[in-house]
Amino acid sequence: MARIIALANQKGGVGKTTSAINLGAALAEQGRRVLLVDIDPQASLTDALHIDASTLERSIYDVLTRQVPLSDILQQAGSLTVAPATIDLAAAEMQLISEMGREQLLADALATVAMQFDDILIDCPPSLGILTINALTAADSVLIPVECHYMALRGLAQLVQSIEKIQRRTNPRLQIVGVIPTMFNDRTVHEGEVLGMLREQFPGKVAMPIRRSIKFAETALAGKPMIEYDPAHPGGQAYRDLARELLQ
């Protein structure tokens, strides 16, 4: 049975998509069969792996709203399998509101392919709406990417509350397995202080920081994870270390 990990944080621009792609690539390098699921209407993950959303007839939108089988929409991006998103997904929030059991839709879809993968990573949008709720209901683990800025700290209490609500109501097995400090600049006092606060709030769960590097932005333009774009780059190594920690 596949392990299902949600990359979630309603704060925007903290490295959810970048972490899903690079952690996924590091797990695949270890021989794991990895599925990346894009449930963000921005379709950043789909685009960053150069899957052209405009050529897709079907996407995760059709799986959630029209019972199209998940296996019908899967795309290959190097060593990674991707369930892509398109902009149609923006309409899903409104369409699913009145649906019975709407939180379970993604969990049900992932169950149909769980035997084919070892790890399923879900890239969430920057909100706590119905799409992120679907991801947290389907997942057994949550990884929380965080930028070490005060403004990113603030939303964590809201996120933890939402996770606790989901544990009580729809998914008792959900666990926060880690907090990933991303785009970290160790030359600033502010980021060091915020990192300290994170370690106090989440004792034993804060991974080694992933340092800020413009090369991560370049990888999205190139359509590749860092370990393919620049195999010797320390950023790729940091995600390898994270993958190894998760596998223990």
Add this chain to the structure above:
Amino acid sequence: MARIIALANQKGGVGKTTSAINLGAALAEQGRRVLLVDIDPQASLTDALHIDASTLERSIYDVLTRQVPLSDILQQAGSLTVAPATIDLAAAEMQLISEMGREQLLADALATVAMQFDDILIDCPPSLGILTINALTAADSVLIPVECHYMALRGLAQLVQSIEKIQRRTNPRLQIVGVIPTMFNDRTVHEGEVLGMLREQFPGKVAMPIRRSIKFAETALAGKPMIEYDPAHPGGQAYRDLARELLQ
């Protein structure tokens, strides 16, 4: 009549909140009466100005869903007046779905205070849902903060399409008045290239970049705009320049 400016971009973490606060402060410094409206359920703007959301009995949520007068919820933060948000706002997306004329709710509320202000800035959440649609329907101008990374470029076409749809359906006077390159690192080739692409896509509308500085993250911890936190800082000057451009 107040000028109403929406800070919008569904890409997360591109400096919407930071731009609303610092542009607002620069306009107030020029003697303008400025209202900042927080319609993001994360309530980043409310928190970054150290308005304690947990002590508020009413917020923008009550204005949109219970017809509480906007003037009843206003708070003062130094030279700025703020219409604060609380986490309740997350429920508004679902509650407003079936409401008649739901796109106009914010516009109607702002009309009740428009005579008291010269500039009203609206800080949008990182999505194109009903809250951002309310902001774009109420506004006469849109400012688009963008990080000069490939991943931030991608969503602009979606944003422009949404703006065009709003112009056709609910708000014909809406105009894109500017694109603000934020958190800019001029020592990288990638950001220079993306800035060039922005200038091609939005000729004549791209403002001077606001450079990356950790001091912006510190201002949120201090609860102040940059021009109060560190009056000589070039980041504050960059927003003063932007304010002057807007006033012409």
